[in-house]
Amino acid sequence: MALEVVLRFIFGDDYELVGFDFNLLSQEPARNMEFACSFRALGKIILQVIERRRKDTATSTDALGMLMQARDPQSGQLMQDSQLIDEVLTLIVAGHETTASTLNWAWYLISQHPEVEQRLSNELNTLTTCSEFGDLSRFLYTRQIIDETMRLYPAGWLVTRKALRDDRLGEYFVPAGTEIYVPPYFIQRHPDLWEEPDRFNPDRFRPDNSRHRHRLATIPFSAGPRNCIGEHFARIEMQIHLMTIARYLRLRYIPSRPIELEAGVNLRSKYDFIMYPEAKMVGTSESA
Template sequence: MEQQHSGSITVNVASARQFRIPPGPTESYSSAEDLFCWIIENFGLYGDIYRASVVGTEVYVISAPEYCERILRLNWQNYARKGQVVKRIALLLGNGLIASNGEFWANQRRMMQPAFSKNSISGMVEMIASINNELLDKWRQAAKRHEAVNVTRDVSSMVLKITLVAIFGDDYNVVAPHFNVLAEESARNLEFARSFSPLRKIILEVIAQRRRDNRAAATDILGKLMQARDRERGQPMPDAQLSKEVMTLVVAGHETSAGLLNWLWYLLSQHPRSRDKLSAELDRLPWPAVPTMDSFPKYAYTRKVIDEALRLYPPLWLMTRKAINDDHLGEFFVPAGTEIYISPYLIQRSPQLWEEPDDFDPDRMSPSGSYDRHELAMCPFGAGPRNCIGEQFARLEIQIHLIMFAKELVLRYDEQKLPEISTGMNLLSKHDIIMRPEIRGQ
């Protein structure tokens, strides 16, 4: 079979003749450039699939839902979770659920999935509401004193506490002082990665202490992971791997939800009509003293607000894969070894998929408005077998927060300068967002 080499990729010439190679920039991406801005710029030039050289690697940048469906759902086993982003995650967190592949990943996912079932998450509603109430009281007091609050830092600390309590339960006070660095430091670089070694040791000490105290069957997430067994051999997860998975859950669970809430409050401050519609729904519907999972489906407009914020500011702005074997995406040939970049940010702001794509309009999230859109025109948590394991948990904590706070408070953004985007592992604001809370109706 005739083959040629293109960079580090071997091209099957017969397949390449049958399918096209996507167009793309002739100049390679330089690591001195902002990858986020570079990807957006070339999307404007080349459209929803283009070929580029990124740090010496051949990459296809994808932002068409039908191509994403093939990669993430229909032929997902041909696309390993690899690439520059995954390398950074593996350096930071080890070979956990985000960075692993193949049968090892599948086994880990099976063992961890029960900890994120609807039944498991439903038991956390009261805890999430209680921690939200601590911050709500702080913002109430700030409103009475006419003081501003640091929304970015406050929601980050609150979400971190929720995440740690959900995972560690009664051991929260043991681990919390060691994990504050996650809320205090936004960089996710090599220096930050070095600070993680002591955190893994703390997790291992908690695991060992639970066994000594006969608390291995605790009902928090760590307890459920300690009780999980391999389906084939009936073996528990090794402690070293358990610590990696817990670190992955802490970092991913904290930063994604905190980042989305940060953007959500800014969006509501800029769109008073949407904010008023949200307030009207919350005034109309009672909030129970002890909320349960049954409390939430009725808040239809609240869910639309959250979905629209997720569309505009998906925390997971870039997913990376690597083709194991030759494939094709529509008319385009994908050689084995090609890295694939999928950007939910580009998909969810595509003018081919959304009218006025940069506008905040929760009403577009009505079921009747999505009939003519591909299902993966929205993919903030990924899609297919490797979608985010914590999606239900994240949606629940975001909804609880929004209902509790928006029922009582309005947040004003008085700065003239618009917030800037910072892209690392997630889509964050470059600078802290400072806002002024006001008691509604006063």
């Protein structure tokens, strides 16, 4: 789902033509050099879309359309083909596995905490067919579950920076060229910042419990001028996904393999979570 959402956002109507070519991203679990080469080769498909669009006079309002129209503020130049391909590949990589992995953990955590699942169901019982985009902010508990999932399992578990010049970091001297590793995973489980840091407790993110917390105690989307450009997009996508499914279904976890982390570029579960869907009687707390 996350892959389809980001591809539709990038390619708009052309998704129907090229979506299939990107299936390898969700079908191939390995993230090794072989995968990187197959992924890079998808640049050819992106170039074909770019070239087809250049022959067409209509401009598209999807992300690729916006990138193709963007001009450098100083030189007024459009982006070169290679830049366009890089931008699109970055959006695909950054915009699907992160969201998918967070939702994966969210469903697992919900399945392990029946009281959380119950409160989520209660909140979603107030959802109606007339609910609109603007109503999303009313579903505070759903949002707290997402925040608490990202605290425990931040998809971007490690963020890196390189000092361009000599600098200071607190009491430390940082020579130019030093690589700095900032790990949201450890910050977000640090006992100086969080009580019972390993416990899943969405109530931590209730507004009254968040007031006194350090601004950077939780940074799943990183911070500063190069933080995640897709934060708002991802939050909305994850909330709609959870609300749509949790309103009708309870996902029961079927223990099969041990729960192990795989800390690659993204933090993923090493093995798939197998879940069994159970229908809920909408409007009640009962399941059928």
